Amino acid sequence: MDYGALSSYFDGAVSKTLADVDIDAGRSNQHEFNGTLPLRSLFGDDDIRDIRTTFAYMCDEAEPEICDGTVTWYDARRKHPTRTEYRLYYKDNPAIRQASAGDLMVVANSDDLGLLIIFAKKGSTIESQLRWLFGFEEPDRSGYAVSKGERNRIGAVASRILGMIGIETRAPLSADIYLDDMVKRFGHTFPKGIDFTEYSISTLEGLDWADDPDRSLLACYEREELLFKVFERHLLERDLAPYLNGQLDVDGILKTTMSTFQRRKSRAGTAFEHQLEFLFKGRGIRYSAQPYTEGKSKPDFIFPSIECYRDEGFPSSSLTMLGAKTTIKERWRQVLEEANRIERKHLITLEPAVSVDYTNAMRDSKLQLVIPSQLFPTYTPSQQEWLMDVGGFCEMVEERQRVLD
Numbered sequence: 001m002d003y004g005a006l007s008s009y010f011d012g013a014v015s016k017t018l019a020d021v022d023i024d025a026g027r028s029n030q031h032e033f034n035g036t037l038p039l040r041s042l043f044g045d046d047d048i049r050d051i052r053t054t055f056a057y058m059c060d061e062a063e064p065e066i067c068d069g070t071v072t073w074y075d076a077r078r079k080h081p082t083r084t085e086y087r088l089y090y091k092d093n094p095a096i097r098q099a100s101a102g103d104l105m106v107v108a109n110s111d112d113l114g115l116l117i118i119f120a121k122k123g124s125t126i127e128s129q130l131r132w133l134f135g136f137e138e139p140d141r142s143g144y145a146v147s148k149g150e151r152n153r154i155g156a157v158a159s160r161i162l163g164m165i166g167i168e169t170r171a172p173l174s175a176d177i178y179l180d181d182m183v184k185r186f187g188h189t190f191p192k193g194i195d196f197t198e199y200s201i202s203t204l205e206g207l208d209w210a211d212d213p214d215r216s217l218l219a220c221y222e223r224e225e226l227l228f229k230v231f232e233r234h235l236l237e238r239d240l241a242p243y244l245n246g247q248l249d250v251d252g253i254l255k256t257t258m259s260t261f262q263r264r265k266s267r268a269g270t271a272f273e274h275q276l277e278f279l280f281k282g283r284g285i286r287y288s289a290q291p292y293t294e295g296k297s298k299p300d301f302i303f304p305s306i307e308c309y310r311d312e313g314f315p316s317s318s319l320t321m322l323g324a325k326t327t328i329k330e331r332w333r334q335v336l337e338e339a340n341r342i343e344r345k346h347l348i349t350l351e352p353a354v355s356v357d358y359t360n361a362m363r364d365s366k367l368q369l370v371i372p373s374q375l376f377p378t379y380t381p382s383q384q385e386w387l388m389d390v391g392g393f394c395e396m397v398e399e400r401q402r403v404l405d
Helices: 037-043 094-098 125-134 156-164 173-186 193-202 213-244 250-283 306-310 329-337 356-364 373-378 381-386 390-402
Strands: 010-017 032-034 048-058 065-075 086-090 104-110 114-120 144-146 301-303 320-325 345-349 367-370
Touching: 010 037, 010 125, 037 086, 037 104, 037 144, 048 094, 065 094, 094 114, 104 125, 114 125, 125 156, 125 373, 156 213, 173 193, 173 213, 193 213, 193 250, 213 250, 213 373, 213 390, 250 320, 250 390, 301 306, 301 390, 320 329, 320 390, 329 345, 329 367, 345 390, 356 367, 356 381, 367 390
Parallel strands: 048 114, 320 345, 345 367
Antiparallel strands: 010 104, 010 144, 032 086, 048 065, 065 086, 104 114, 301 320
């Protein structure tokens, strides 16, 4: 599903790999970035004081550090007859305090948040994803690179990354055609996850689990994300209407928003698991969903069944384990502790542009990453050679299943 062009959310963006002189307090006390031509493309040639700015430091090991502040754009040689020397001045804050040389900095003009300055840890997945999302050109001699992402269209996967940096994507008006039907079916409360997944898939035509499982799985994910946005917006408009009409109740607003965030967080993973079950059933693949293997270990899927896994006489070479995570970060290591009988494990994700450090660590740990083939281009060429697509995984499991038939 198309949530519009990246340029409908940002007026422009530039990036820079931070140097010591940019960020190291021991090397520079100026709290300024040089105002190169790429930055001038964002701010223009006039001095601008106290620009409202959202700062964010992002890494894979912790939640983002987000704080508000201001920056000032000015020409230090404004009175000089021939020379200019632009600077972007910033004040100290918790986000910028965590940034280090080698980290990625993205400066973007956002329609929703105003100026946005993001620092992404060197070698992290979020760094790779920001580079992919904005499509930065090669940096110039100053080290700055300009986004060419105005040509990029925002789908459900990119929408999730925008959500991580505080940008809420807007569902197209055409999606409202499903709202009346959802209200008729579900009333004014969210149904069980499996029921919403089943309904979402029923609105799709042309799913081909046999010949195109990669595209079909991604289509199911994107359709459910879209319908969830439409239905959630409808419910929020109803729940927040009293407060928007002057009935100020801070506790009520907080309760509604907290419930919304909790619902989003808990739904994402289970929805993906349900979509995978439709895939496996559509191809006639036998499986057990979330069975206990050893102790409290409960992998997402065991093939061909948990009964075969528990049968010590069943060859372990014919067993397959699949973990499923829409996003992975450090959580991929959890999969290594599940299903001890299976040496080589598999993990399926919808995460684009996972860092090279992570995929190398997965390969060394005998964990195979599985992603829809449509996301392959977000990875480096060497990573793509190692990745397994959804169709390839299904064919592997089916081959092992045929031995039992």
